[in-house]
Amino acid sequence: MRITVLGGSGAWPVAGGACGGYLVRWADYRLLIDPGFGSLGHLLGHTRAEDVDAVLVSHGHPDHCADINPLLRARTLSTSPPDRLTVAAPHGALDAILALDEPGFLDDSHRLAEFTPGDAFRLGPFQIQSVALPHSVDNAGFRISAGGRHLAYTGDRGPDPRMVDLASGADVLLAEATFPEEVPARHRGNLSSARDAAVEATSAGVGHLVLTHLWPGTAHRRAYEAAVPYFRGPISVAQPTMELDLGSADHAS
Incomplete structure (x- = not known):
């Protein structure tokens, strides 16, 4: 299983960056997770729009799904439009x-596969287990498994023991870490910090923690240093072009 990070900003993209977006590959199958603002441009540096096999969305906020629109436009307007793209998302999120x-313009470009957070389902070679996690709208965390490898992903959420259960023993935890240490009162319960993510990673016994969804302008070093005291394994901060091979990754921080 190979993971390519397309962006790691929360809310809106920083200059030259993108909001969340993650391409997960197993053999020739390409699963795109949470294509937020600006992620499509980075995706096209790795694969054609026509070659994406499925999209998985945690929730309906645009920094997690806005670039589904240009992705489907690219497929619809292709000189050789591909088969319909499976797009899995919580009910009504898209x-x-x-x-x-x-x-009707995009109708032939996709097949919407709606689910309820808590459902389990398959997308190609990937077994997906979802769980409902607290956010301002319905949000699903995921455990994505293939070939004995496991990626856990939080979407956006406040700290919750269900995420620890979902991530138990995962090779990689891709964790929302909007703030370094303290979550402001207005966001408490709906968003998390790098410190929260590190505590969860330790409780879950994950192999590698990747911090993502940083508030624009947050220094990567600050998020990293907020997590280090609480997790002894490798820690990275998500940024475009980062690649992780769950079998033999060079886990650079």
Whole structure:
């Protein structure tokens, strides 16, 4: 299983960066997770829009799904449009994004596979276990497994013991870490910090912690240093072009 980070900003992209977006590959199968603002441009540096096999979305905030629109446009307007793309998301999460174009324009580009957080399902070679995690809208965390390798991903969420259970023994925990240490009162319960993510990673016994969804302008070093006292394994901060091979990754911080 190989993971390519397309972006790691929360809320809006920093200059030259992108909001969250993660390409996960097993053999020739390409699964795109949470394609937020700006992630498509980075994705196209790794694969064609037509070659994405499925999309998995944690929730409907645009910094996690806005670039589904240009992805489907690229497939629809291709000189050789591919088969419909499976797009899995919580019920109703993509209604606004899919309504951006004129009615019917994108209908032949995708097949919407809605689920309820807590459901288990397959996308190609990947077994997906989802769990409902606290956020301001319905949000799913995921455990994504193939060939004995496991990636856990939080979406956006407040700290929750269900995430620890979901991530137990995972090779990589890709964790929302909007703030370094303290979560401001107005976001408490709906978002997390790098410190929260490190505590969860330790409790879950994961192999490698990747901090993502940093508030724009947050120094990567600050997020990293906030996590270090609470997790003894490798820690990275998500940024475009980062690649992780779950079998033999060079886990640079």
